Amino acid sequence: MEKRDAEKDILEAAKKVFITKGSAGARIQEIADMANINKAMLYYYFKTKEQLFNRIIEDAAMLMSQNIIPALIGDKNIIDKLEQLTENYIDTLSEHPYIPIFILSELNQHPQTFQDKVQSRITDSNVLPNLFQQILLEQQQNKIKPIAPQHLILTVMSLLVFPFVAKPIFTQLFKMGETQYVRFMNERKAEVKKIIRLLLKPNP
Amino acid sequence: MEKRDAEKDILEAAKKVFITKGSAGARIQEIADMANINKAMLYYYFKTKEQLFNRIIEDAAMLMSQNIIPALIGDKNIIDKLEQLTENYIDTLSEHPYIPIFILSELNQHPQTFQDKVQSRITDSNVLPNLFQQILLEQQQNKIKPIAPQHLILTVMSLLVFPFVAKPIFTQLFKMGETQYVRFMNERKAEVKKIIRLLLKPNP
DNA sequence: GTCTATAGCGGGATAGAC
DNA sequence: GTCTATCCCGCTATAGAC
Numbered sequence: 001m002e003k004r005d006a007e008k009d010i011l012e013a014a015k016k017v018f019i020t021k022g023s024a025g026a027r028i029q030e031i032a033d034m035a036n037i038n039k040a041m042l043y044y045y046f047k048t049k050e051q052l053f054n055r056i057i058e059d060a061a062m063l064m065s066q067n068i069i070p071a072l073i074g075d076k077n078i079i080d081k082l083e084q085l086t087e088n089y090i091d092t093l094s095e096h097p098y099i100p101i102f103i104l105s106e107l108n109q110h111p112q113t114f115q116d117k118v119q120s121r122i123t124d125s126n127v128l129p130n131l132f133q134q135i136l137l138e139q140q141q142n143k144i145k146p147i148a149p150q151h152l153i154l155t156v157m158s159l160l161v162f163p164f165v166a167k168p169i170f171t172q173l174f175k176m177g178e179t180q181y182v183r184f185m186n187e188r189k190a191e192v193k194k195i196i197r198l199l200l201k202p203n204p
Numbered sequence: 205m206e207k208r209d210a211e212k213d214i215l216e217a218a219k220k221v222f223i224t225k226g227s228a229g230a231r232i233q234e235i236a237d238m239a240n241i242n243k244a245m246l247y248y249y250f251k252t253k254e255q256l257f258n259r260i261i262e263d264a265a266m267l268m269s270q271n272i273i274p275a276l277i278g279d280k281n282i283i284d285k286l287e288q289l290t291e292n293y294i295d296t297l298s299e300h301p302y303i304p305i306f307i308l309s310e311l312n313q314h315p316q317t318f319q320d321k322v323q324s325r326i327t328d329s330n331v332l333p334n335l336f337q338q339i340l341l342e343q344q345q346n347k348i349k350p351i352a353p354q355h356l357i358l359t360v361m362s363l364l365v366f367p368f369v370a371k372p373i374f375t376q377l378f379k380m381g382e383t384q385y386v387r388f389m390n391e392r393k394a395e396v397k398k399i400i401r402l403l404l405k406p407n408p
Numbered sequence: 409g410t411c412t413a414t415a416g417c418g419g420g421a422t423a424g425a426c
Numbered sequence: 427g428t429c430t431a432t433c434c435c436g437c438t439a440t441a442g443a444c
Binding site: 006037038039040041044 | 427428429430
Binding site: 022023098101109111119122148159162167169188199 | 225311355369
């Protein structure tokens with residue numbers, strides 16, 4: 001029998017409600033109900049709706065960047081790094097499929113949020129410039145085919161993230177249930193890796 | 205000197221506000237102000253906020269499907285069709301970059317919307333089953349490499365749509381201005397077509 | 409068709425007892 | 427820490443004069 005932790009319950013409920021309804025559409029009452037807690041109690045733990053929301057979106061952004069950065073650092077070659085990223089990303093997002101659309105949608109409405117809460121972590125780590133440099137270096141060494149680093153990165157991110165962003169559309173369009181969706185996204189790892197190799201592996 | 209058309213002004217303003225703030229975040233007052241019209245006048249033309257919103261999202265969905273369907277029907281081969289789609293889509297979305305994130309985000313919050321307003325148009329036209337059939341046929345004839353139709357479609361859609369969905373992220377990440385973004389998205393047409401050919405063109 | 413004024417209420421936030 | 431009651435603002439929507 002575990003001790004009931006109000007703050008944890010609130011965060012869990014808030015996550016669900018904010019992610020499905022968005023910042024403006026979410027109702028504090030609904031979060032409180034879902035956490036089996038009084039609305040006043042919620043304000044006892046989190047001073048304002050905005051503060052609670054910030055906490056949720058920070059957690060979500062953290063979850064995302066935690067999977068990018070480790071896959072991309074180290075001294076493996078580019079193809080290995082991107083394949084590792086594919087594994088990590090699809091696994092994590094399969095467990096949290098609504099995170100990307102939530103982040104992107106909120107970012108669209110408040111672009112400053114990104115600057116403040118997400119970019120700093122990526123910029124500070126210097127992952128991106130290092131990756132660019134490695135791509136250009138491996139090209140000079142003829143280890144991979146020529147491609148603009150921006151296009152390569154955007155292509156891989158597109159292939160990884162979009163299927164989750166568009167989940168509601170394409171599960172309905174392809175008439176998939178939840179189980180089929182998960183299986184499909186697992187197949188998709190191989191598909192994305194195939195494209196990465198097609199793009200980068202030099203012709204023999 | 206053109207005649208002032210209130211209804212048109214409202215729709216134009218509503219489009220901007222709904223797309224940037226979302227359905228729940230949008231304020232009727234802001235739409236009215238932007239349309240240089242009285243708030244009561246707005247209710248004269250559109251009975252409720254919801255009705256106005258529905259009109260906006262229907263227009264947006266229409267704009268999207270208008271570009272998919274024509275590129276995919278007819279008797280061209282798959283590669284030509286997908287390359288045509290690439291041209292149409294990136295051109296249209298470059299003019300309306302915030303439409304995809306708007307639609308996807310609202311769809312996520314109200315999945316029923318899709319069933320009602322978008323899917324019917326696509327389902328009725330029978331584009332998707334026909335396309336699937338053509339893909340399988342060309343594979344049997346060894347005109348294209350083997351690939352599951354679902355993965356092919358999802359890959360192409362990812363490559364086309366995601367750069368717009370993630371526009372705020374990657375313009376900031378790659379430190380791009382509006383002009384550079386447009387130029388980059390134009391380059392991207394060639395990049396996407398290259399990937400389509402890599403995926404489908406049989407090795408000689 | 410256009411405008412002013414206002415109804416009416418949903419929902420964020422707080423007071424204050426226990 | 428927990429709860430009830432309530433404040434009060436902002437917002438959708440309407441009434442009604444012109």
